[in-house]
Amino acid sequence: MVNGDVKREETPMNSAQDMKNRNSLKGKIVLVDGENRKTIIDLMKQLLEKKCLDAILVPSQVPDTDSYTWLLVQEGSLLDLCDPLPPVMTVQGGKALSSLTKHGEMEANIGALMRPCEIEAVVELHKLKQIDLDHIILFSIDCPGTVPLSDYMRDPQKMAENFKESIKKWGESESLRPICQICDRFSLFPFAPSSPKSSLSQGGADLPASDIHIGLLGGNDEKIFLWPVTQRGKDLLKKLDLSVHDNLEVWESKVEEVREEKLKKRTAFHDEWSTKIKGVDNFAAIFDECINCHNCMEACPVCYCQQCYFDSQLLTLTPEAYLERAQKRGSLRFPLDTLLFHIGRMSHMALSCVSCGACEDACPMSIPVAQVFTAVGDQVQDYFKYVPGREKEESPPLQIFLEDEFGDVETPGDGLETSHGEAKENV
Numbered sequence: 001m002v003n004g005d006v007k008r009e010e011t012p013m014n015s016a017q018d019m020k021n022r023n024s025l026k027g028k029i030v031l032v033d034g035e036n037r038k039t040i041i042d043l044m045k046q047l048l049e050k051k052c053l054d055a056i057l058v059p060s061q062v063p064d065t066d067s068y069t070w071l072l073v074q075e076g077s078l079l080d081l082c083d084p085l086p087p088v089m090t091v092q093g094g095k096a097l098s099s100l101t102k103h104g105e106m107e108a109n110i111g112a113l114m115r116p117c118e119i120e121a122v123v124e125l126h127k128l129k130q131i132d133l134d135h136i137i138l139f140s141i142d143c144p145g146t147v148p149l150s151d152y153m154r155d156p157q158k159m160a161e162n163f164k165e166s167i168k169k170w171g172e173s174e175s176l177r178p179i180c181q182i183c184d185r186f187s188l189f190p191f192a193p194s195s196p197k198s199s200l201s202q203g204g205a206d207l208p209a210s211d212i213h214i215g216l217l218g219g220n221d222e223k224i225f226l227w228p229v230t231q232r233g234k235d236l237l238k239k240l241d242l243s244v245h246d247n248l249e250v251w252e253s254k255v256e257e258v259r260e261e262k263l264k265k266r267t268a269f270h271d272e273w274s275t276k277i278k279g280v281d282n283f284a285a286i287f288d289e290c291i292n293c294h295n296c297m298e299a300c301p302v303c304y305c306q307q308c309y310f311d312s313q314l315l316t317l318t319p320e321a322y323l324e325r326a327q328k329r330g331s332l333r334f335p336l337d338t339l340l341f342h343i344g345r346m347s348h349m350a351l352s353c354v355s356c357g358a359c360e361d362a363c364p365m366s367i368p369v370a371q372v373f374t375a376v377g378d379q380v381q382d383y384f385k386y387v388p389g390r391e392k393e394e395s396p397p398l399q400i401f402l403e404d405e406f407g408d409v410e411t412p413g414d415g416l417e418t419s420h421g422e423a424k425e426n427v
Contacts, residue, residue: 024247024248024249024252025247026244026245026247026248027215027225027226027228027244027248028226028237028242028243028244029223029224029246029248030043030223030226030242031222031223032219032222032223032224035221036216036219036221036224037083037084040084040113040141040214040224041079041080041082041084043226043240044056044058044076044079044082044111044113045076045079046240047111047236047240048074048075048076049076050239052109052236052239053109053110053111053137054108054110055072055073055108055110055111056072056079056110056112056113057073057096057100057110057111057112057113058070058071058073058084058111058113059071059082059083059086059113061081061083061086063081066156066157066160067090069091070091070096084141085115085141085143085144085167087146087147087152087164088146088147088152088159088361089146089149089356089357091299092117092121092299092300092301092358093112093114093115093119093121093122093301094118094119094120094121094122094124094125094301094356095299095301095358097112097114097122097125097131098130098131098301101131101132101133105132105135106132107135108135109137110135111137111138111139112136112137112138112139113139113141114138114140114141115140115141115143115356116140116142116143116185116187116188117183117185117357117389118301118356119138119140119188119210119389120356120388120390121301121302121354121356121389122136122209122389123209123388123389123391123392124301124302124352124388124389124396125301125302125304126209126392127392127396128352128396130304133209133392137212137232137236138210138211139210139213139214140212141213141214141216142186142187142213142214142215142216143183143186143187144163144166144167144169144170144176144180145173145180145181145183145186146357147159147162147163147166147176148177148360148361149361149362150361159175162175163176167216170217170258177357178370178371179355179360179370179371179374180357181265182265182266182269182374183262183266183355184259184263184266185354186258186259186262187217187255187258187259188213188227188229209392210230210233211228211229211230211232211233211236212229213227213229214226215251215255217251217254217255217258218250218251218253218255225246225248226242227248227251228244266378269371269374270375270378273371273372273375274375277372277375277376284339286367286368286372287342287367290338290339290341290365291335291338291364291365292335292336292337292338294308294310294311294341295359295364296345296360296363297341297359298362299358299361299362300345300349300358300359301354301356301358302349302352302353302354303345303348303349310341310345315336317336342369342372346373350373350377350380351377351380351384351386351396351397351398353373353377353381353388354388355370355373355374355377356370359373
């Protein structure tokens with residue numbers, strides 16, 4: 001399992017000094033009108049009014065309730081109900097967008113405003129042919145995290161207030177989900193580029209799929225920072241008569257400052273969890289209280305199979321089969337094969353896990369599913385030097401073969417012709 005040596009070095013900007021050695025990003029600094037939320041919503045309204053977009057997919061609070069959902073909005077006035085940063089993640093944005101696009105091509109241009117981990121999930125689903133991004137304009141936003149869904153359901157008003165405080169402290173709050181407290185991809189800027197040949201200032205093919213990023217850090221509720229990541233993003237801002245010549249160094253510096261602290265927490269997290277899940281017994285004990293409800297699978301944006309093996313007839317046993325198993329083992333635990341389910345799901349999606357925490361929110365038994373999957377996922381991703389959601393055109397590692405991979409585990413002599421006698425002995 002995890003050995004605690006996982007590194008998060010997907011970008012060349014790992015310190016404040018690195019930032020000084022390159023040109024700052026250029027974008028648009030927008031003065032806040034009342035509050036950040038209103039300023040962002042007004043921007044979305046302008047995009048609809050000027051026919052830049054046909055509709056926008058955005059989180060919204062359900063009227064007269066404390067619940068949140070996703071709305072596909074075409075009427076600008078309805079955007080007043082929306083909240084770019086809700087305190088909870090009820091449905092992962094990648095899952096919502098997939099349901100909109102996976103069953104056919106669209107003619108309309110749709111905007112989608114999401115947290116960075118949701119954007120990452122969108123990119124992974126695009127690679128897996130579950131999302132068509134041809135007519136999707138993606139807006140990402142700096143994210144302090146969310147509060148646990150179970151805590152919010154118990155006391156919505158208190159947790160909503162705690163969330164507002166966490167925005168002021170930017171993630172430094174025990175009220176946030178554990179997985180959010182160690183998230184170092186809370187913004188888009190330090191997430192790219194993956195290649196030294198790329199230029200952040202110019203944009204590039206290997207930048208994340210977001211077209212426009214909305215920066216909040218460093219704005220002190222007085223201004224927000226718009227970074228047009230792609231040419232489509234620049235074209236949109238141009239249609240709104242927003243020039244992109246402002247220096248975004250204040251935002252960049254604050255993001256990097258917060259990220260360095262997050263990386264320290266993530267390192268401590270790996271040190272802790274490498275012990276917690278070391279060995280079969282410890283790993284199995286984490287899932288002792290699992291009731292096999294499969295909520296984690298249903299909530300996960302990357303688990304997209306229409307017919308999952310674990311919900312198939314292959315695992316529907318007759319009474320005689322149950323008795324036969326019980327006889328062979330001496331006893332039979334119910335529900336059946338809970339550990340097999342988690343290991344199987346992990347083997348399928350650990351490389352694409354974006355640490356969004358949706359699985360942990362969905363667990364009725366409060367099992368730290370997201371923390372386990374993040375601990376394992378980070379290490380697996382590090383083995384392949386793969387960052388989920390980083391590049392739209394980057395193939396998932398298990399879809400391609402590279403001759404120079406895993407050379408440190410090759411057997412001396414690999415690639416040489418095997419003698420008949422040795423081959424027969426190996427069989």
